[in-house]
Amino acid sequence: MTTTTDNRFVVQAVHDLGTALWFGGSVMGIAGVNKSGSDLTTGIDKVRVASSAWSRFQPAQFGGIAATLITGLQLTRSNSQRLALQKGYGSVGALKAALTVAGAGATAYAAYSGAQIGRLAEQAAKNGALEVKDATLPSAGTPPEIKKWQARQRVTQAAVPALAGAVIVCNAWLVQSYRLGSTVKGLLGRILPD
Numbered sequence: 001m002t003t004t005t006d007n008r009f010v011v012q013a014v015h016d017l018g019t020a021l022w023f024g025g026s027v028m029g030i031a032g033v034n035k036s037g038s039d040l041t042t043g044i045d046k047v048r049v050a051s052s053a054w055s056r057f058q059p060a061q062f063g064g065i066a067a068t069l070i071t072g073l074q075l076t077r078s079n080s081q082r083l084a085l086q087k088g089y090g091s092v093g094a095l096k097a098a099l100t101v102a103g104a105g106a107t108a109y110a111a112y113s114g115a116q117i118g119r120l121a122e123q124a125a126k127n128g129a130l131e132v133k134d135a136t137l138p139s140a141g142t143p144p145e146i147k148k149w150q151a152r153q154r155v156t157q158a159a160v161p162a163l164a165g166a167v168i169v170c171n172a173w174l175v176q177s178y179r180l181g182s183t184v185k186g187l188l189g190r191i192l193p194d
Contacts, residue, residue, distance in 0.1 A: 008078055011071045012175070018067025019171065022103070023164035025061050029054060030157050034135045043130035043142075047121040050135030054114055065104045068167065072100060089174065096170035103163030106156045113153035120146045 037046030131141030138147040
């Protein structure tokens with residue numbers, strides 16, 4: 001193995017691990033955390049279990065997003081020549097950045113929706129039994145305001161892994177563009193007319 005002063009691989013690894021944490025945790029939350037409450041009998045416990053789990057995961061999830069954003073900026077800065085010279089690299093990089101920002105926004109809104117569900121569920125439980133299928137699925141007896149926030153959370157929670165997954169796909173394209181054949185093709189695409 002050759003020693004080099006170019007340590008972009010560390011930045012790339014942190015970027016990839018951050019995005020993987022963000023994506024994988026989101027999928028686990030939708031498939032596992034939200035549904036785990038359906039094993040419980042009382043509605044308020046169904047919401048509390050999911051709220052507690054998401055709250056405990058939130059620092060790690062936002063850490064993954066921060067790692068993705070910060071290292072993405074570092075990778076963009078270190079690849080400024082490639083952005084300018086290689087056809088397609090800049091547009092995919094811009095798409096990846098937009099997807100990352102949109103995914104961070106969706107994650108924040110999903111967390112806000114969950115907080116609203118938790119707050120409203122606690123209020124409803126004080127006034128009697130709360131009915132829900134699980135943290136994000138209402139039942140016939142779920143109060144309308146909670147149903148509204150559950151619907152919002154389902155949509156944004158589904159958007160998060162879709163957006164994080166799209167970031168991973170864009171990143172795979174960008175990394176593959178380092179291959180000699182891709183680099184030459186990208187440079188020729190800039191020089192030669194279509």
